Amino acid sequence: xxxxxxxxxxxxxxxxxxxxxxxxxxxxxxxxxxxxxxxxxxxxxxxxxxxxxxxxxxxxxxxxxxxxxxxxxxxxxxxxxxxxxxxxxxxxxxxxxxxxxxxxxxxxxxxxxxxxxxxxxxxxxxxxxxxxxxxxxxxxxxxxxxxxxxxxxxxxxxxxxxxxxxxxxxxxxxxxxxxxxxxxxxxxxxxxxxxxxxxxxxxxxxxxxxxxxxxxxxxxxxxxxxxxxxxx
Numbered sequence: 001x002x003x004x005x006x007x008x009x010x011x012x013x014x015x016x017x018x019x020x021x022x023x024x025x026x027x028x029x030x031x032x033x034x035x036x037x038x039x040x041x042x043x044x045x046x047x048x049x050x051x052x053x054x055x056x057x058x059x060x061x062x063x064x065x066x067x068x069x070x071x072x073x074x075x076x077x078x079x080x081x082x083x084x085x086x087x088x089x090x091x092x093x094x095x096x097x098x099x100x101x102x103x104x105x106x107x108x109x110x111x112x113x114x115x116x117x118x119x120x121x122x123x124x125x126x127x128x129x130x131x132x133x134x135x136x137x138x139x140x141x142x143x144x145x146x147x148x149x150x151x152x153x154x155x156x157x158x159x160x161x162x163x164x165x166x167x168x169x170x171x172x173x174x175x176x177x178x179x180x181x182x183x184x185x186x187x188x189x190x191x192x193x194x195x196x197x198x199x200x201x202x203x204x205x206x207x208x209x210x211x212x213x214x215x216x217x218x219x220x221x222x223x224x225x226x227x228x229x230x231x232x
Contacts, residue, residue, distance in 0.1 A: 040147070040148065040149055043149070043160065043162065043180060043182065043185070044140050044141065044147060046185035047140060047178075047180060047185050047187070048139065048140050048141075049185075050184075050185045050186075051187075054083070054209060054210055055082070055083050055210050055212060056080070056081060056082040056083065056210055056211050056212045056213060057079070057080075057081040057207065057208070057209060057210070057211060058078075058079065058080055058081075058207070058208040058211035058213065059078075059079045059204045059205065059206060059207040059208065060076070060077070060078055060079070060204070060205045060206045061076065061077060061078070061079045061089070061202055061203065061204055061205070062074065062075070062076045062201075062202070062203045062205075063075045063076065063077075063091075063200065063201070063202050063203075064200070064201040064203075065198065065199075065200050065201075066198060066199045066200075066201070067198050068196050068197030068198050074094075075091050075093060075094065076091070076092060076093045077089060077090050077091040077092045077093070078090045078092065079204070080211075080213045080217055080218075082212065082213055082215075082217075082218060084103055085101060085103045085121060086101055086102060086103050086215075086218040087099070087100070087101040087218070088100050088101075088213070088217050088218055095110065095111065096110075096111040097109060097110040097111060098111075098220070100218055100219070100220045101121055101124075101218065102218050102219060102220070103121070103218070104120065104121060105118050105119065105120055105121060106118070106119050106120075106121050106124045106231075107220035107228070108231070109220070109222070109226070113226070114225065114226060114227065115226060115227045115228070115229050116220070116222055116226055116227070116228045116229070117228070117229055117230070117231040118220075118228050118229070118230055118231065119230065119231035124231075140164070142167075143166060143167060143168075144164045144165055144166055144167060145165050145166070145167045146163070146164070146165040147162055147163070147164050147165075148162065148163050149161070149162060149163075150162065150163045150177065152177055154179050154189075155179060155188065155189055155203060156179065156181065156188050156189075158181070158182070158183070159179050159180060159181050159182070159188055159189075160179070160180055160182050161177055161178070161179045161180075162177065162178045162179075162180060163175060163176070163177055164176045164177075164178060173192060173193075173194060173195075174193045174194060174195045175193050176190060176191065176192055176193070177189075177190065177191035177193075178190055178191075179191075186207065186209075187204065188203070188204055189201065189202065189203045189204065190202045
C-alpha cells in the first residue's frame, strides 16, 4: 500500500511538472507571437500612409461571389486604378464585361448587350467602389466606425485580416475584410459582406504599384449600336 502510494505520488508530481513546463512553453509562445504581431494602429497607419501616396495600381484579380442562396460565381480579369477615383475592371472570364469609373460616373457593360449603364460614383452601390480607398480616397479612421484584427484565416502566409465597419455606406454593404501583408502593408484580398447575407471576395495578384495608366483607359466609349442608360 505504501509502495503504491509512493509510486502514485511520484506520478502525480511528475505530471504536475510536465503540465507546468507545458504551460510555461505555451505562455512563452503566446508572448512571442504577440511580440511579433504588429500593433493595430501600426497596420492602420501603414495602410493609410502607403495608399495615400500611391498614384496608380495595376493587378490581376479573381472575384468570387457567394450568394445567400448558396450560389458561387467565379470571375477573373484585369484591374487598373488611378488617382483620383478612376478605375477599370475588365472581366475576361467566364464572359467579357467592363466596369469603368472616370472619377465622376461609373459605367458597366457586358459584351454583346445592346445597352450599358451609367450612375454617379457617389450613388454607386457597386462592390468595386470600396477599392478606391487604395488610392487614398478616404481616411480609414474617419470613414470606418470600427477596425479590428480578426481571426479570419488569411489566404497568404503571414498576412493579417482586418475587419472594417463603415460609418456611411450603401444600404447593401455591411462590412469589409481586408487582408494585408504586415511587412509591406500591401492589400492582397478584400471581402465585402452584404446585408442580404451574400459576400464578394476579391483576390489580387501580380500587383504593380504606382503603375500609371493612360486616362483613355478610364473613358467608356460604347460600341456602335449600344446605348447608355442611367442605372436604376
